Amino acid sequence: MSEFSYFATIEEGDDPKLFLASPGDVQDLRLMAQQVVDDLDGVGGPANSMTMFAWETTLKETLFNDAAPIQNQIYLPSDPLCKGVVAFFGERIGQPLAEDFPTHMLEELFANNPSDYYKMVRHWRPEEADRGGFPLTGSTFEVLVAIATDRRFKNTASGQELPMFLRFLAPKDVLEIEDPGRAKWGNRKLRKKMMELFEEDDNALDEKRLMIREQLKSLRNFAMYLKHIGLEPIFEPDERKIEEDFRKYLASNFVLTRDPLLHDPFRGLQFYDVHDNRSYFGRDTDVKNALSAIEKMCNAPKKRNCYWIKGISGVGKSSFLRAGIIGSFIYSPKYQTDYAYSVNRPNHLLNASAAKVAQTACPLRVLFEKCADAIRERPNCAEFLVGGIAPLLEDFDKLEPEKRPEWAARKLTACLGNAEGQEPGARHNRLVIGIDQFEEIVDMLDDEKLGPHWQLFIKFMELAPAQPDIVIISTFRKERLDKMLRHPELNALWHDTSLQCTDLAFPSPTELENIIRKPFEDHGRVSLDDALVAALREKIMLHVDRPRATTSGSFLPLVSLALQRLQVNVALPLIEKQFERKEQDAAPQDALKAAAAKRPAGKDKPSRVRVGLKDAVDYLDLEGAIAELAASAMNEAKEANALAAGEATVDNLLRQLVRWSGRDDKQFFLPHVPLPTDNAEKSLAKALIKHRLLVDDGEAGILLVHETVLKKLA
Template sequence: MRKPNGKILDSIEIQKLIARPDDKLSEGIVAFFGEKVGQNLASDFPCDMLQSLPDLTTGITEGSKRYRLVHPWQEGAEEDGGFPLTGSTFEVLCALAGQQRLEAAGSEKRLPSFICFASPKEVLDYEDPEDAPWGNDRLWEETNNRYKGRKRKLRTEQDKLSQQRIRLANFAKYLSLQGREPRFIEKGDEIEEAYRSWLRNNGLTGSQDPTGINPFMGLRSYDVKDHAAYFGREDEAEEAVKLVEAAYADPKAPQFFWIKGSSGVGKSSFLRAGLIGDLISSYRVTGRYAHVVFRPNQLLSGAEVASVNDPLKVVFDKAFAELQREFQNQTPDPAQLNHHSKTYAELQPEARGAWVFRTLEALVGAGEADAQNDHRLIIGIDQFEEIVDMLHDTEQAGQWTSFVDFITECLNAKRLFIAATLRQRRLEKMREHPKLGPLWDRTSVHEYELRVPSVADLRRIMTRPFETINHSYLEDDLLTHLLQQVSSIQSKEEGRLAGRVMPLVSLVLEQIHRHVGEPAWKKSSKPRRHLRTRTRPMPQTR
């Protein structure tokens, strides 16, 4: 691609194509850091726009180190507080410098910033930055696993990563000493929630929906936080909540609830936004719920924790943090968690399931101020069939044994409850397993089959999202056409496979909103718009 001056754009160094965040069209700066500060920019990269930052190159001294930018980079400068100019550090510094210039010019404009390190907040307190768990040690552990048995290569890669960590720590320290307090957030879901909150608070959501609710999820599953935008399954969710509450009230009933159904019918969204969303927000329930919900495979790729091969420990850590936040109104106590972790590590594997059960039961009860406070923890297992498959795999089965022991203990719980989704086609395989078979026999009394929505439900699924945003809605002819298309696809599917059309419905609604509804609303001063579009057939699911 050529520019007007004849230069070939693709031949320009990528560093020189980086947009400047203090551009007049910039609305803010977002930067996420894990374990690396990034690759050094070219030595001739222009950085005159950073001159308004005080002490940037001269540095701020604390202790024996002088925290400063070193550009061009000098090898070894990290040892006395230097950090390099990389794509990420440049964007952050440029935004801060832009703010300095605006303030100096008397402007009232403020450039909001979200500078986040995916690390525990204690990382800056370590005497040796190399020892601090930057990025929760995910990349460090991946490096150790990748080069296991290759000592020379492993040491080389560890040295490179150590240098990156020290430079990253110097940069974070510089920001802190400048009074630009960065965020240190350990958990991925907490980072996401903090980021969403920052976007909302600064009017940067990218959506013009006046309600602040986004009911158009496309191919994404609804999560617990999307409860207010989950439509079409209200009756089923209310029925499921009643079944869970009835099980809690019956001391002889197993504290387990199954959501079964075919692939694509919406089990994950129903578990998260329907059942659990209702339990934690509805006036109908009798107790106060904390919740932890996950997919089994996510427990094994646990980037946020060191015990990546122990799913039960990952669940315990998540539940511990949630209980302290929900019932004790405090951030998780690292010292208490470390104490529990040490106790857990000393136990034999066959004793861990029972210990986690007893400890979580006690932690839930500890938050009750009096006998009237009925505190409960619901643990959601999204796609239990993943556990079924892994327990039939000789290489993976061992790491799930303690987890299965734990959920078996939970059948007799007073304050814990398990809710899980299960694909119908995995049921026979589950019954064949020596531990899962008896588990199913005891818990299948609380089985709820999620079916393909009726025509009336589909109508609500299609119309309620537009009613919620309250600036556009589907005309009757378009709605009728969509319902006919769904019916046509379902009639061609065999039996339970008809549920596969639901993700397609969600995608079509999102596309109508994005490409027809929202653009039409932005161009019009009218509060509501009729949506028309060409009525081409929906694509087939096969």
């Protein structure tokens, strides 16, 4: 730009832009977005070599007129070469723009505002925040222009769209708190920072508090305004979840190749979850049959919507439930029904309830809250939970315990908002509840203290599937069926629903070959040599054919771990070598061509790296995989001078990570526990987390990824 003018335009021949708009208090999210786009550019990149436009970056790289507002000199979201808009808000809405700032492109949007209370105020005064107003700031202007542009595209039937990714860093129920100063907007990060900076200056601290309070009121008004014009704002307190959602936004709108961090087909010992549906391979027939059976069950008026997945330990029940069945319902365009879902392990429901409900373990209450929250996430269900979840939980707590199961089942059905007597095949909402490792409930039913709470849970399982729009799908170990049938309530439930079941067996040779090959092909860069696939399949089948007493039932996770090791230790280094060769070949050319060798766009992708048996021979010891990782973790802990007690440290850590249940058959489960405080145990736990044998779920605590680890650690 040679001279100042209102609103720069992207020059012909320049890269299309992904516009980044947000106040400076969410700098961490801004940097995350820029880093993700840069990372993706290295694995195939956004369509048309798209780059991200961020004011703090552009200011350093181009000449700007310091006397004019930034918004006068940067590209508008309505620019033809702006292909998408990303916006984050935390605790600030920004500073008002000049009163003569041009807004002609927003006139139609303002004219169609159905709210007389929540509105943009052009001649801004702080007191307007108490009257439902919000100022036109740089960030609100950019978001509103994006909305107006997208609606203009849709009204003209041009086929164009301007996809926007908008997130408020805040709890999902933040709008339910009318006083924004008491709410966790921005997770209170800015307010905490102000407290630290002005701790010894009361006058300055009071001044900053007033300023932030005005910003918060205005920000809440802006969010309410968006709701009134038909754009449901999304609130998310977890920055990791925001990054995951942002990657999905890029993948669905711009990215030609799959984002390896979003669709990681190499899960190791961890199960495949609902969002891993696109990376779940080898069970196509079983998944198809189960989906068909569940659909028929739900459409049969006298059927109880309760479905079972049984199988031996380690056969893949958790992944089948989460990624196979529920993932297909959520992500497949085949299903007309809009699904809300909640998948939980009984043990985790118990941990959460004990922490939240005044020393009283009430897993049904926790499940009800999770299900209501899942329903609220569905755009066409939100109106039925407009009052929030807190009042529902208060009603739940007031009920006599024996009345809670029926009330919870009916209330969840009401929240789904389906009209009575809907025509078959009409679009409607459905809630699917996954209970992973149902045998944990069977064990806890015998517990004197916990048993009564799980009896209520079982009652809910009897009643909820009788509602036409609630489905419960549970996994359990088939060897635990006899113990399950000792309980009269479970015996009756099984008797009524036992035919609604998938008996999951170990994959067939053909399925096993897909499990081995497909993750590498899905990743887009690697193919496995036939000899390597045959050798790995032979090792697996030899193990499966051994007598049950001599082998671990949890063998399929070892297969997944072996594939993960091949990817990390063999495939990725070969890919890096390929890039190095391409960069060397491009060395005599200019820098752009050299960069293109490493960051191909569109169809100009590198040829696949082929991994042969010779490359992978050191990584085919399936049973030794966990032992190797465990040994590495032990050595790292020893090097840190923390593992002074050796075996005693391992024993102490395992006692915390394993909880025994049942007096006769010595069954156990793996709970979430706090990170140990003892230096030796803490050091070992961190080393195990690094090697993916332990999972760190933040506030929930740590847990072993799978029982198979016990055999290799003990």
